[in-house]
Amino acid sequence: MSTSSVPESARAGRLAGLREWQAQALEAYFRRSPRDFLAVATPGAGKTTFALTVAAELLEQRVISAVTVVTPTEHLKRQWADAGAVFGIRLDPEFRNAQGATSRDYTGVAVTYAQVAAHPTLHRNRTEARRTLVILDEIHHAGDALSWGEATREAFEPAARRLALTGTPFRSDINPIPFVSYVEGPDGVRRSVSDYSYGYGPALADGVVRPVIFLAYAGEMRWRTRAGDEVAVTLGEPLTQDALAQAWRAALDPQGDWIKSVIFAADRRLTEVRRGVPDAGGLVIASDHEAARAYAALIRQVTGRGATVVLSDDPDASKKIKTFAESEDRWMVAVRMVSEGVDIPRLAVGVYATSTSTALFFAQAIGRFVRVRRRGETASVFVPSVPTLLQYAADLEVERDHALDRPMREDDFSPEEELLREAQRRKDGAEVGDELPFETVEASAQFDRVLFDGGEFGTMGAPGSPEEEDYLGLPGLLDPDQVATLLRKRQSERLAAERKAPRRSEEEQRTTHESLADLRKELNGLVGAWHHRTGQPHGMIHAELRRSCGGPPTAQCTADDLRKRIEQIRKWATARG
Numbered sequence: 001m002s003t004s005s006v007p008e009s010a011r012a013g014r015l016a017g018l019r020e021w022q023a024q025a026l027e028a029y030f031r032r033s034p035r036d037f038l039a040v041a042t043p044g045a046g047k048t049t050f051a052l053t054v055a056a057e058l059l060e061q062r063v064i065s066a067v068t069v070v071t072p073t074e075h076l077k078r079q080w081a082d083a084g085a086v087f088g089i090r091l092d093p094e095f096r097n098a099q100g101a102t103s104r105d106y107t108g109v110a111v112t113y114a115q116v117a118a119h120p121t122l123h124r125n126r127t128e129a130r131r132t133l134v135i136l137d138e139i140h141h142a143g144d145a146l147s148w149g150e151a152t153r154e155a156f157e158p159a160a161r162r163l164a165l166t167g168t169p170f171r172s173d174i175n176p177i178p179f180v181s182y183v184e185g186p187d188g189v190r191r192s193v194s195d196y197s198y199g200y201g202p203a204l205a206d207g208v209v210r211p212v213i214f215l216a217y218a219g220e221m222r223w224r225t226r227a228g229d230e231v232a233v234t235l236g237e238p239l240t241q242d243a244l245a246q247a248w249r250a251a252l253d254p255q256g257d258w259i260k261s262v263i264f265a266a267d268r269r270l271t272e273v274r275r276g277v278p279d280a281g282g283l284v285i286a287s288d289h290e291a292a293r294a295y296a297a298l299i300r301q302v303t304g305r306g307a308t309v310v311l312s313d314d315p316d317a318s319k320k321i322k323t324f325a326e327s328e329d330r331w332m333v334a335v336r337m338v339s340e341g342v343d344i345p346r347l348a349v350g351v352y353a354t355s356t357s358t359a360l361f362f363a364q365a366i367g368r369f370v371r372v373r374r375r376g377e378t379a380s381v382f383v384p385s386v387p388t389l390l391q392y393a394a395d396l397e398v399e400r401d402h403a404l405d406r407p408m409r410e411d412d413f414s415p416e417e418e419l420l421r422e423a424q425r426r427k428d429g430a431e432v433g434d435e436l437p438f439e440t441v442e443a444s445a446q447f448d449r450v451l452f453d454g455g456e457f458g459t460m461g462a463p464g465s466p467e468e469e470d471y472l473g474l475p476g477l478l479d480p481d482q483v484a485t486l487l488r489k490r491q492s493e494r495l496a497a498e499r500k501a502p503r504r505s506e507e508e509q510r511t512t513h514e515s516l517a518d519l520r521k522e523l524n525g526l527v528g529a530w531h532h533r534t535g536q537p538h539g540m541i542h543a544e545l546r547r548s549c550g551g552p553p554t555a556q557c558t559a560d561d562l563r564k565r566i567e568q569i570r571k572w573a574t575a576r577g
């Protein structure tokens with residue numbers, strides 16, 4: 001049988017059920033029949049089906065006699081085994097290094113990268129014993145540590161065939177990925193080269209993935225440092241790197257109002273989506289176990305319904321994910337168990353409630369919401385108004401390659417990512433006695449904007465405001481073009497309404513659009529001075545001002561509200577002499 005094109009058996013049978021990109025990738029594979037092949041396809045596009053079709057054909061041609069699938073997580077081992085059974089490929093997801101071998105009833109095994117790293121010689125011997133196809137799922141994980149990359153290369157160097165898959169062919173570091181080709185560009189930087197690529201943009205145009213609507217929330221954040229000082233900033237305004245990191249953590253604090261308001265808004269959005277997609281589900285991605293449990297409690301408090309909580313040290317985690325995937329329950333809360341590869345197609349609403357700020361993790365997380373079942377389904381993801389995240393959202397359709405040799409920038413290091421990895425090594429929980437670097441005093445939410453297809457829509461508004469309602473009420477069944485059309489329509493209607501409003505003087509317009517930040521800074525400066533003069537905590541000062549002058553929390557104050565509070569604190573200072 002010629003290997004210059006797809007085998008006739010595939011063309012007559014399996015090929016008929018493939019998506020167009022899968023058929024093209026299959027043709028590209030068998031045209032060359034390479035030992036190594038890297039397929040890059042956006043999350044939700046169907047990489048598993050493509051890989052198992054290749055495996056089935058190679059087994060039928062007797063090019064190989066065994067299959068090894070390597071995955072990032074334990075749960076994915078079982079998912080691959082279930083998918084393989086559909087193709088008649090029996091994979092053992094329970095294989096352990098201590099066994100040495102598996103039953104002859106199996107065509108092969110499903111293992112994790114960590115499992116391979118623990119005993120690479122064992123897996124090399126297994127690979128050498130039979131003509132093996134190694135499927136490296138989300139292969140960028142082989143670069144998570146030098147030891148993982150070295151072990152993967154050692155274990156599978158003798159493989160007859162290697163098929164590498166990824167939805168995110170880039171990393172935040174410069175560790176080389178085994179069995180991936182790199183080509184030096186004009187700038188002297190080596191970049192990864194794929195054998196077939198199918199990005200989010202083409203997948204969206206083909207209706208293979210859902211359009212993603214990002215809803216960003218800003219807000220007023222105040223916290224107390226270890227030294228006892230209080231700091232107040234507005235999330236969504238330009239901040240120093242340190243202030244942004246602290247404000248972000250304050251926003252995610254379960255004790256504050258920001259996350260509660262965002263979960264409430266996300267649940268309202270889920271209700272709207274379920275009008276067209278009755279079983280649509282929501283996912284909150286948390287930073288650690290403690291936060292995950294607290295968010296689940298907030299969901300019950302806000303919605304009156306419980307949430308499925310998935311923690312990595314729970315022996316029933318995979319079972320819980322599968323049960324949730326097959327149910328019509330509204331919410332799941334998890335740490336990283338569902339950040340990559342886990343297939344829950346009914347997930348349609350997400351809350352990005354983690355301080356992890358790498359492009360890789362963000363792309364993987366958003367990948368949980370783009371898996372389409374029928375054309376017209378949309379996904380909505382709620383995010384903090386953090387510049388890095390908003391840029392990732394705007395760049396969602398941009399193709400990125402893994403680059404070696406580039407100089408490591410200071411901002412390539414993510415302390416949140418390191419803290420999260422350390423927490424996972426401790427079963428995703430904090431050590432007893434660990435201290436937070438600050439104590440949240442206030443964290444209020446404010447609707448900021450909507451991002452879609454590289455554009456921004458909406459104007460600042462308080463939770464429950466008409467500005468927010470315009471976007472929470474978007475229909476849950478819309479094609480990408482319909483989403484863009486409706487967002488532009490609502491934006492133009494809002495701007496038209498503003499133009500029809502009574503015209504104000506230039507000074508009034510300047511106050512509305514340019515001076516709120518200055519007024520907040522002036523007020524916070526006076527509060528800080530009063531704190532140093534009296535020793536009274538910032539939170540108590542703000543609370544007393546609110547009682548004296550009335551009005552909402554600082555983040556929702558009008559310019560007049562802020563002026564009243566500034567005047568009041570000045571009166572206190574004058575009276576005290």
